[in-house]
Amino acid sequence: MKSQATSRERLLEAASELFYRDGVSIGVDALCKAAGVSKKSMYQLFRSKDEVIAESLAARGPYYNALLLPSPDDERSPRERILSVFEREDELAASNEYFGCPFVSTATELKNPEHPGSVVARHFKQALTDFFRAELVRAGAEDADTLAIQLTMIFDGAGARAVVRAQPLRNVGVQLASTVLDAAGVRDEQLAAHAR
Amino acid sequence: MKSQATSRERLLEAASELFYRDGVSIGVDALCKAAGVSKKSMYQLFRSKDEVIAESLAARGPYYNALLLPSPDDERSPRERILSVFEREDELAASNEYFGCPFVSTATELKNPEHPGSVVARHFKQALTDFFRAELVRAGAEDADTLAIQLTMIFDGAGARAVVRAQPLRNVGVQLASTVLDAAGVRDEQLAAHAR
DNA sequence: CAAAACATACACCGATCGGTTTCTTCGATC
DNA sequence: GATCGAAGAAACCGATCGGTGTATGTTTTG
Numbered sequence: 001m002k003s004q005a006t007s008r009e010r011l012l013e014a015a016s017e018l019f020y021r022d023g024v025s026i027g028v029d030a031l032c033k034a035a036g037v038s039k040k041s042m043y044q045l046f047r048s049k050d051e052v053i054a055e056s057l058a059a060r061g062p063y064y065n066a067l068l069l070p071s072p073d074d075e076r077s078p079r080e081r082i083l084s085v086f087e088r089e090d091e092l093a094a095s096n097e098y099f100g101c102p103f104v105s106t107a108t109e110l111k112n113p114e115h116p117g118s119v120v121a122r123h124f125k126q127a128l129t130d131f132f133r134a135e136l137v138r139a140g141a142e143d144a145d146t147l148a149i150q151l152t153m154i155f156d157g158a159g160a161r162a163v164v165r166a167q168p169l170r171n172v173g174v175q176l177a178s179t180v181l182d183a184a185g186v187r188d189e190q191l192a193a194h195a196r
Numbered sequence: 197m198k199s200q201a202t203s204r205e206r207l208l209e210a211a212s213e214l215f216y217r218d219g220v221s222i223g224v225d226a227l228c229k230a231a232g233v234s235k236k237s238m239y240q241l242f243r244s245k246d247e248v249i250a251e252s253l254a255a256r257g258p259y260y261n262a263l264l265l266p267s268p269d270d271e272r273s274p275r276e277r278i279l280s281v282f283e284r285e286d287e288l289a290a291s292n293e294y295f296g297c298p299f300v301s302t303a304t305e306l307k308n309p310e311h312p313g314s315v316v317a318r319h320f321k322q323a324l325t326d327f328f329r330a331e332l333v334r335a336g337a338e339d340a341d342t343l344a345i346q347l348t349m350i351f352d353g354a355g356a357r358a359v360v361r362a363q364p365l366r367n368v369g370v371q372l373a374s375t376v377l378d379a380a381g382v383r384d385e386q387l388a389a390h391a392r
Numbered sequence: 393c394a395a396a397a398c399a400t401a402c403a404c405c406g407a408t409c410g411g412t413t414t415c416t417t418c419g420a421t422c
Numbered sequence: 423g424a425t426c427g428a429a430g431a432a433a434c435c436g437a438t439c440g441g442t443g444t445a446t447g448t449t450t451t452g
Contacts, residue, residue: 007399023307025221028440038400039441049440100304104356108296108304111219113361122360129362149357149365150372157353160300161345164318165309166325169345176346179379180372203429224410234430235411245410398449408439417430422423 008045011035015056020102024053024109024117054116057106061124064102067092069131077188078139079181082132082151086174089155093162094170100159128152139186147184151177204241207231211252216298220249220305220313250312253302257320260298263288265327274335275382278328278347282370285351289358290366296355324348335382343380347373 005013014035018026028049032039046052068088070081092098099105103121110118133148141147158173181187201209210231214222224245228235242248264284266277288294295301299317306314329344337343354369377383 021307023305025439027438029438038402040401040443041399043441044399099307101356104359105304107360108301109219111217111295118360122362125360125362146365146368146371149362149368150375153353153357153369153372154349155353156356157349157351160297160352160356161349163300164303164314164321166318166321166345169342172342172345173349175342176349176376179346179376183375183379221409223408225408234432236413236431237429239411240429394452396449396451398447400445400447402444402446404443405441406439409437411435413434414432415430416432417428419426419428421426 007035007037007041011037011042011045011052012056012059015052016060016102019053019056019106020099021097024106050116053106053110054120057103057117057120057124060102061120061127064124065127068128078135079186079188082135082181082186083174083177085128085131086155086158086177087171089158090171090173093158094168098162100163101156104156104159105163125152125156128155136184136186141184141186143184147180150180154180203231203233203237207233207238207241207248208252208255211248212256212298215249215252215302216295217293220302246312249302249306250316253299253313253316253320256298257316257323260320261323264324273384274331275377275384278331278377278382279370279373281324281327282351282354282373283367285354286367286369289354290364294358296359297352300352300355301359321348321352324351332380332382337380337382339380343376346376350376 011031015031018031018034028039028042031052032042035042042052046055068085070076070084074081074084076084103124107113107118107121112118113122129148129152132151133144136144136147154173154176161172207227211227214227214230224235224238227248228238231238238248242251264281266272266280270277270280272280299320303309303314303317308314309318325344325348328347329340332340332343350369350372353372357368
């Protein structure tokens with residue numbers, strides 16, 4: 001027993017890290033070596049490298065959501081719950097190992113929007129938008145759809161800043177999101193589930 | 197004479213297009229074939245493929261700026277000049293051949309922030325921020341530095357939306373930028389060079 | 393203990409990678 | 423018309439690409 005995780009789990013975990021850190025162009029040999037799994041085994045667990053890309057990205061979803069999103073029993077106001085996402089992202093970006101949202105990065109590298117990995121990325125981004133939308137609805141905001149998209153754009157814009165390694169100014173994303181919520185009349189005092 | 201452009205020009209132009217459309221992983225052979233230049237010639241015009249990447253990106257800068265930024269003798273208000281950038285981006289994104297900002301895309305693929313191409317990308321983003329900042333100063337906005345960064349983030353967030361091919365909702369970036377300018381008190385009536 | 397199932401290491405496949413070299417062809421100069 | 427340099431086509435280099443086949447264990451199962 002070299003580890004209690006299955007070959008599949010080790011493979012997906014190594015893939016998540018390597019594809020994010022070094023790009024999806026990293027070779028299958030290097031990936032298998034890092035995972036401690038033979039190529040043969042990999043190819044009978046997955047049909048192709050592309051499938052590994054897509055599945056490792058999909059597996060990253062819940063983990064990444066847990067990092068970013070407030071827990072469901074976090075009873076702060078919708079506004080605070082939304083802003084906490086940008087605070088989390090800001091913390092991540094400060095850690096020097098953050099090169100932007102992994103889903104956007106991978107989609108950027110894959111180019112082809114039909115690639116299974118791109119589909120996963122699109123779904124994840126929609127899930128983030130859905131989270132924002134649900135909170136905005138709870139807060140009673142008008143035009144929650146557009147606002148949710150705008151918040152997602154701010155999130156990815158902050159990610160792009162990390163990608164190009166612009167000078168790290170803290171909390172710019174949080175401030176920007178605050179401005180948008182202010183303009184939309186989403187305030188702290190609004191109680192959850194008390195949407196007018 | 198196969199074309200009036202020099203080998204160098206043809207190479208950089210083909211590189212700009214192929215690296216953007218297919219990614220920087222595209223091979224040197226394919227690049228040279230597309231440019232109608234022999235590998236031999238390429239390697240005596242440039243030291244390495246990495247140098248071609250950086251120079252083709254740098255060459256794209258002025259062209260891309262001309263596409264996005266209003267001309268200096270465009271006499272609209274700073275606010276309108278700023279918003280026009282997001283309108284331009286929105287038009288680009290609608291064209292189905294736009295996969296996000298080329299500079300952010302390339303930096304994402306390169307991973308290494310020390311790569312000459314990443315340096316060029318960082319400079320370009322700073323130039324865009326500088327444009328926003330100059331307009332904001334002209335409009336008399338407070339905290340022009342932070343606002344300029346926020347506008348750049350919105351720009352790149354809209355680019356990320358194009359990358360993941362989210363459902364194309366028009367003018368979301370423009371609206372978002374408007375909201376931010378409204379909140380900052382940057383209005384149309386403010387005349388250029390009449391900063392308070 | 394034997395048999396079957398599995399996972400390993402590793403050679404191998406054709407293709408392509410970034411980069412170099414050789415040879416040829418062409419056009420300008422004297 | 424002879425000479426020279428620039429540029430093109432293409433072979434070549436070792437390395438690596440995604441993917442497959444084989445042969446040797448190592449477990450699990452009966």
